[in-house]
Amino acid sequence: MQNFAFMIHPMHAGDVSRKFKFARFVPDRVIERAFAMLPSMNVAHITGVRSSLAETEGWFIACPLTADLMMRLPQAYVLKKIIQGGRVAEKLGAKILGLGAFTKVVGDAGVTVAKELKIPVTTGNSYTVATAIESTRSAAQAMGHDLKSSNVVILGATGAIGRICALILARDAKSMTLVARNERKLEELAGKILYDTGLAVKVTSDTGKALRSADVIITVTSSIDTVIEPEDLKPGAVVCDVARPRDVSARVAELRDDVLVIEGGVVEIPGDVEFNLNFGFPPRTAYACMAETMILSLEKRYESYTLGRELTIEQVEEIDVLARKHGFKLGGFRSFGRAMTNQEIEQIKQRAGQNKFI
Numbered sequence: 001m002q003n004f005a006f007m008i009h010p011m012h013a014g015d016v017s018r019k020f021k022f023a024r025f026v027p028d029r030v031i032e033r034a035f036a037m038l039p040s041m042n043v044a045h046i047t048g049v050r051s052s053l054a055e056t057e058g059w060f061i062a063c064p065l066t067a068d069l070m071m072r073l074p075q076a077y078v079l080k081k082i083i084q085g086g087r088v089a090e091k092l093g094a095k096i097l098g099l100g101a102f103t104k105v106v107g108d109a110g111v112t113v114a115k116e117l118k119i120p121v122t123t124g125n126s127y128t129v130a131t132a133i134e135s136t137r138s139a140a141q142a143m144g145h146d147l148k149s150s151n152v153v154i155l156g157a158t159g160a161i162g163r164i165c166a167l168i169l170a171r172d173a174k175s176m177t178l179v180a181r182n183e184r185k186l187e188e189l190a191g192k193i194l195y196d197t198g199l200a201v202k203v204t205s206d207t208g209k210a211l212r213s214a215d216v217i218i219t220v221t222s223s224i225d226t227v228i229e230p231e232d233l234k235p236g237a238v239v240c241d242v243a244r245p246r247d248v249s250a251r252v253a254e255l256r257d258d259v260l261v262i263e264g265g266v267v268e269i270p271g272d273v274e275f276n277l278n279f280g281f282p283p284r285t286a287y288a289c290m291a292e293t294m295i296l297s298l299e300k301r302y303e304s305y306t307l308g309r310e311l312t313i314e315q316v317e318e319i320d321v322l323a324r325k326h327g328f329k330l331g332g333f334r335s336f337g338r339a340m341t342n343q344e345i346e347q348i349k350q351r352a353g354q355n356k357f358i
Contacts, residue, residue, distance in 0.1 A: 212234060
């Protein structure tokens with residue numbers, strides 16, 4: 001049988017209790033420091049990933065560092081932990097390793113990790129982009145937005161995912177604003193979009209200003225803190241939050257019932273998959289980056305498919321075709337950890353229409 005491994009890590013100390021129940025009774029700071037001293041480890045066996053054409057199984061390998069520690073500790077130390085996890089995957093017999101969350105953000109987005117291992121590595125970003133684009137288009141349509149007459153904002157536009165999302169959506173958008181800290185990279189991306197599509201996009205590092213005029217937003221920063229607050233959004237705005245941890249503040253869910261925030265990259269897995277680990281998703285659903293690793297395994301494409309920060313549209317389109325071939329599909333709309341019904345979205349749309357005139 002084909003097989004794979006996928007690397008995860010706790011976003012914060014509270015995530016540790018999903019696997020280790022005793023952690024609920026220990027202060028978060030103590031858990032974070034204690035867990036970080038452990039080696040990377042195998043935490044779950046994944047079974048039942050089955051399409052009409054092939055079957056695969058795999059393992060979750062846990063790097064013990066929280067998102068905060070990954071950003072604060074020396075890069076060499078963090079990469080060592082990730083590579084250590086990759087060697088655990090090799091010993092288990094995995095033929096490919098997927099990198100999740102901040103394990104694909106640290107350093108050079110998997111390039112160094114791949115060089116140190118005997119098995120190929122993928123970040124899963126290609127399929128993450130494909131699903132984010134599909135989710136955003138569907139959510140925009142549900143809220144009555146036509147991209148050809150909408151102002152689209154890409155937050156975190158110079159990152160691997162944000163950049164390719166911008167290049168793809170620029171084909172359809174009426175206007176687009178790119179937001180990131182690095183002005184030089186923003187200008188380079190804006191120049192490429194103008195050359196490829198003829199669309200003159202705006203660039204800025206002022207997040208609040210860009211968001212307040214946005215109809216449709218894709219946000220995918222590498223921030224450990226939230227970057228979108230309730231006051232940043234206009235009524236009827238659609239936000240696809242691809243970032244982990246989330247870019248959108250939980251206060252938006254509490255205070256803004258006239259905007260639609262969806263989680264990007266949530267996918268239904270074919271077969272009777274058992275993850276044997278609670279990562280907060282309903283049965284048979286997972287992040288798109290996890291799914292990319294499974295898709296490549298089902299296809300016997302044991303290669304470093306998505307590495308580094310320069311994705312291509314061709315990669316995104318190809319992995320999307322392979323996903324559909326094996327029966328992977330969007331897992332519906334989810335917002336702040338729960339499923340959204342069509343009725344709820346229609347109610348948001350109605351309230352947005354009313355609040356535009358207040």
